[in-house]
Amino acid sequence: MPKITVVPHPELAPTGAVLDVPENTSICDALLLHHIDIEHACGQVGACSTCHVVVREGYASLSPFGDYEEDMLDQAWGLQPQSRLSCQARVGGEDLTVEIPKYSINHAKEKS
Template identity: 55%
Template sequence: MTQIIVLPHVELCPDGSVIEARPGQTVCESLLENGIDIEHACEMSCACTTCHVIVREGFNALEAASDDEEDLLDKAWGLEPQSRLSCQVHVGETPLVVEIPRYTINMAREGKH
């Protein structure tokens, strides 16, 4: 099992959390299995940005983002160089520290103004 430290989030995880994840599963799956209800409007199909996280530690050990993920991340609120879609990040052997941004944008719903 690999440790994921989740930094405090006002609504989803006010005190932060330390969870154990199975290598190979996604960060999104790991969060959900451990009671952290991160949004995932597209059901983890890499079609929105609601599961956006910022990987504060362990980023360099992750697989590179796909072109589709990179294109979506360009639309994410609070984009940072270590931003990833948690539904696309597979847990490896390296522990991670992740931050869930305070806000999300559901481009499928909110992007058509």
């Protein structure tokens, strides 16, 4: 069973975490199941960028990009070449190291 190592995040995972995750689980579901409350404003349908993560190791083993994921990623804060929407990226057979960005852009919560 693959493992997801979560880099420490000041609010969501202050000491980091190591999660055992079945293959084909979305990164978002894995985080939520292990009580790491990553934002997911659109209900995990890939229609926002609040669940953006940076995959530091194991990126190539993830499921391919969906139809709109790359477009939504363009709206994410701190976008990097190894960025994915955690609701769309499914775990393959390799271990992952994931960093949750310090900020996310949640248009539903932002005031205009």
